[in-house]
Amino acid sequence: MPNTRALHRRAVPEHVAIIMDGNGRWATRRGMPRLAGHKRGVERVREIVEACPGMGVKHLTLFAFSTENWKRSSGEVNGLMRLFRWYIRKESARLLEAGVRMRFIGMRHRLSADLQAMMTQIEELTAENTDLTLTVAIDYGGRCEILRAARKMAEAAKTGAFDLDDLSEDSFGQFLDTDGLPDPDLVLRTSGEVRISNYLLWQAAYAEYDFLDICWPDFTAETLAQCIASYGERDRRFGAVAG
Structure with a gap:
């Protein structure tokens, strides 16, 4: 099991976002149908959700x-919709x-x-x-989200519900x-791909990233603990100078 005491002595990311990639490839390499990989990936979510509060x-x-x-x-x-x-x-x-709040983002309509x-x-x-907020992005794309947000802001301004003079990064959020x-604070991507794939483009502007050369079904609580420990060793300056 991960050493959660050691993790808490370092900086711990309050918010971890994960691109759960590689389910299909994991299954194909084992001679299994792609949906079997997706099912294994969904089962892996439980372990990670259970591990987060303790870390x-x-x-x-x-x-x-x-x-x-x-x-x-x-x-x-x-098949993916059936798995959801x-x-x-x-x-x-x-x-x-378990005290987990669940919410969804994306084009649910x-x-x-x-x-x-x-x-x-x-x-x-x-x-x-309140123990953990689990947010699942379904039918989600970062560019689409920003465009929808801009449209909602324009409509609010048109009706007088929002004053454009108050526009800031916080108010746009x-x-x-x-x-x-x-x-x-920390964005992880599995499967060995080194790209962000239109994920949380606005929100992750100052996030730390880790690209992992394992598929999502092989991502364990111990893997998460290692990523968090690595995060704790990083110097997050947000544009300032160290020290």
Whole structure:
């Protein structure tokens, strides 16, 4: 098990965001269908969610399905949607008991009505939990989010609900999907790919990044602890000079 005492002696990221990549490749390398890799990846989420509070992480944001993922085969997309439903049904009671608040970001209105209803139900069920906020990005893209936020801000200004003279980075944040969340401190990507894939473009401007050469189904609580320990050794200056 990770040494959580040692982690707490160092700087710990309050908000960890993860691009959970490599499920399909993990399965293909083992002669399994891609959906088997996605299922193993969903099962891996439970271990990471359970580990976060003990490591001092208060917010975990997972990139589950991008706006570009609709380009995949209908069989894979439909299978992923079934897995989202399966996770919500299977984990809702566990998340509630564990003090985990669950929320979703992205273009949820493009999802099926029954999945939207399930998402809303678990958000309402866990709304008062405070041990960990688990945010899942479904049908999400960073550029799309920024454009939608700009449109919402313009509409609010048009109706007088927002004064453009008050526009700042902080005030713009209220129009983003992540309103109410702190910016991520640490962004992780699995599978060996070294790109951010349109993920939290506004929010992660000053995040630390780690690109890991393992697929998501092989990402464990011990891996997370190692990433957090590495984060604790970094010098985060935000444009200032050390010392």
